[in-house]
Amino acid sequence: MTKPILIVGGGPAGLAAAHSLGTVGRPSILIEKEDALGGAPILSGYAKLVPTGEWAKDAIGGMVDRVTGDSNVKVRTGTTVTSFDGTPGNFNVELSNGEKIDAEAAILCSGFTHFDSVNKPEWGFGTYEDVVTTTQVEQMISSGNGVRCPSDGREPKRVAMLLCVGSRDRQIGREWCSKICCTVSSNLAMEIREELPDCHVYIYYMDIRTYGLYETKYYWRSQEEFKVKYIKARIAEVTSDGEKLIVKGEDTLVKRPITIPFDMVVHAIGMDPNVDNPEIASTFGIDLETHGFVGSENKYGAMAATSRPGVFVAGAATGPETIDDSIAQGHAAAMAVLSGMQEPVDKSA
Amino acid sequence: MPIHEKSLIRPENLKTHEHLVIDGVDVSGHWSTFIETRVVSDYNEALEEEIAALPGGEHIHRCWQCGSCTNSCTVNEINADFNPRYWIYLIRVGMESELLRDKDIIWQCVSCNKCTYACPRDVFPEGVMKATAHWLERKGHTPKSPSMHFDEVFTEQIIKTGKIEESRTVRRFFKRTKQGLAQPWMIEMVKRLIKHLPVGMLTRMGLATLVAPKTSDWSRASAAMQEYIEEQHEKQEEALTLAQLVEVAQEDAAA
Numbered sequence: 135m136t137k138p139i140l141i142v143g144g145g146p147a148g149l150a151a152a153h154s155l156g157t158v159g160r161p162s163i164l165i166e167k168e169d170a171l172g173g174a175p176i177l178s179g180y181a182k183l184v185p186t187g188e189w190a191k192d193a194i195g196g197m198v199d200r201v202t203g204d205s206n207v208k209v210r211t212g213t214t215v216t217s218f219d220g221t222p223g224n225f226n227v228e229l230s231n232g233e234k235i236d237a238e239a240a241i242l243c244s245g246f247t248h249f250d251s252v253n254k255p256e257w258g259f260g261t262y263e264d265v266v267t268t269t270q271v272e273q274m275i276s277s278g279n280g281v282r283c284p285s286d287g288r289e290p291k292r293v294a295m296l297l298c299v300g301s302r303d304r305q306i307g308r309e310w311c312s313k314i315c316c317t318v319s320s321n322l323a324m325e326i327r328e329e330l331p332d333c334h335v336y337i338y339y340m341d342i343r344t345y346g347l348y349e350t351k352y353y354w355r356s357q358e359e360f361k362v363k364y365i366k367a368r369i370a371e372v373t374s375d376g377e378k379l380i381v382k383g384e385d386t387l388v389k390r391p392i393t394i395p396f397d398m399v400v401h402a403i404g405m406d407p408n409v410d411n412p413e414i415a416s417t418f419g420i421d422l423e424t425h426g427f428v429g430s431e432n433k434y435g436a437m438a439a440t441s442r443p444g445v446f447v448a449g450a451a452t453g454p455e456t457i458d459d460s461i462a463q464g465h466a467a468a469m470a471v472l473s474g475m476q477e478p479v480d481k482s483a
Numbered sequence: 484m485p486i487h488e489k490s491l492i493r494p495e496n497l498k499t500h501e502h503l504v505i506d507g508v509d510v511s512g513h514w515s516t517f518i519e520t521r522v523v524s525d526y527n528e529a530l531e532e533e534i535a536a537l538p539g540g541e542h543i544h545r546c547w548q549c550g551s552c553t554n555s556c557t558v559n560e561i562n563a564d565f566n567p568r569y570w571i572y573l574i575r576v577g578m579e580s581e582l583l584r585d586k587d588i589i590w591q592c593v594s595c596n597k598c599t600y601a602c603p604r605d606v607f608p609e610g611v612m613k614a615t616a617h618w619l620e621r622k623g624h625t626p627k628s629p630s631m632h633f634d635e636v637f638t639e640q641i642i643k644t645g646k647i648e649e650s651r652t653v654r655r656f657f658k659r660t661k662q663g664l665a666q667p668w669m670i671e672m673v674k675r676l677i678k679h680l681p682v683g684m685l686t687r688m689g690l691a692t693l694v695a696p697k698t699s700d701w702s703r704a705s706a707a708m709q710e711y712i713e714e715q716h717e718k719q720e721e722a723l724t725l726a727q728l729v730e731v732a733q734e735d736a737a738a
């Protein structure tokens with residue numbers, strides 16, 4: 135019997151990889167450390183996804199159902215990999231539940247960790263209740279409760295969204311652009327304006343990186359249809375006058391300092407390397423790249439390769455990644471595994 | 484002067500006490516000089532909506548501050564303080580006091596529309612300049628400009644007669660802008676008209692000046708135009724919250 139492919143992580147990339155392998159009849163075993171599949175979009179309660187606007191629970195939930203209904207995929211939730219030895223085509227894997235598996239290859243789809251805003255104390259998260267993260271706003275929307283100030287449940291009349299929280303910031307050792315936050319923020323800004331038309335939304339930015347086709351659908355649309363206001367300023371600090379949050383910074387387009395009162399401040403939090411990456415790296419014997427994400431070698435010749443032959447990687451484990459690109463990479467990693475296994479056969483023929 | 488060259492210290496923000504003693508130390512005169520804060524402490528959220536309610540200002544919310552309008556601007560070339568990009572931003576974020584600092588140059592737009600063709604987002608900056616100049620007038624920040632007087636005289640005449648009778652337009656325009664008719668160029672023009680125009684045409688012009696002919700059956704068209712203009716005007720007054728201001732003033736007067 136063919137040995138299964140080990141897939142680590144049940145988010146968009148892992149689900150895509152498992153589905154791809156399943157469709158060509160290759161068995162796989164999907165390991166998820168949390169108690170449910172779906173990854174960040176499901177576990178963090180995202181609302182409507184970029185770029186289709188489908189609810190996360192429908193779009194990613196559908197991927198979960200497809201995989202759990204596939205007899206080629208064995209799912210282990212609440213489980214981690216404790217040891218991983220051997221050579222390509224012949225890996226020995228031990229799981230935290232004591233299970234031992236022989237695996238043909240492994241695909242790491244171990245994802246990312248949301249930046250913890252407490253690490254930027256000057257922006258008030260953890261100090262003021264009404265300073266929240268984009269993830270919390272996603273949850274307010276997906277729960278159906280709507281966007282409300284956590285302190286007293288009132289509808290905000292004015293919301294500030296701060297971009298690049300946990301991104302592009304050498305002070306906290308995060309030099310990367312998290313790639314998704316600009317688009318996510320303009321998407322959420324439109325959601326807020328739609329739910330609360332009297333609420334003004336201001337986005338404080340250094341640059342807007344709603345790249346590619348997102349330009350029209352998010353950046354332009356949020357301004358043209360939803361009248362979201364974009365202010366070029368990196369905020370210095372968020373304080374409070376006892377009633378309102380006070381956002382302090384410099385409006386660089388008019389060269390004027392600003393201290394503007396707001397009801398709610400939203401941090402557009404970035405994507406950190408998975409906090410478990412050092413452990414994952416040592417378990418699987420792979421290298422991490424300089425920022426702490428899983429290193430992905432040879433981008434052109436061999437898609438999804440890591441520093442260890444037979445171990446592949448896909449999705450936000452490799453760096454900040456969108457959901458749709460993570461899914462594409464999951465499929466690509468599955469293809470890389472299949473063609474890698476095919477190679478010795480071709481050579482002998 | 485271009486914005487990046489502007490001094491951050493404004494003369495009116497410099498404060499000096501002629502006589503001041505702090506803790507027994509005499510700091511009179513320039514020793515006590517300090518600079519008042521330039522901090523903007525709130526946005527006027529109504530400002531963008533008010534400008535957008537006036538003809539030409541409708542697309543101001545599209546602006547993403549690339550500066551194509553200012554770069555292509557005819558007036559900016561002569562006067563670097565004339566900066567449409569900057570004003571559009573001030574309006575969008577609601578920095579009203581900052582906008583009012585430039586109230587005396589905003590009307591200088593010559594409507595060449597180079598900005599209109601340069602703008603990648605179809606903001607229609609020329610329209611925004613016009614809307615802003617009108618906003619300044621209607622809010623009472625600036626007096627009516629000569630071009631506004633001309634527009635009014637022109638429109639009134641069209642509505643009344645359906646025709647333009649140039650000499651009447653010119654006379655009324657001069658009257659409203661308090662200019663004398665007997666200007667050297669005007670006298671010269673009339674002299675040459677008399678000298679060069681065929682007699683028939685001169686007679687018709689003279690008659691038109693005297694009797695102010697109307698387009699036949701004009702009353703219905705005139706009424707429709709009048710109605711439309713009043714409707715638009717009312718809408719704008721409402722958007723500009725001027726109607727409410729008048730009401731409040733009337734109530735105050737009554738009380």
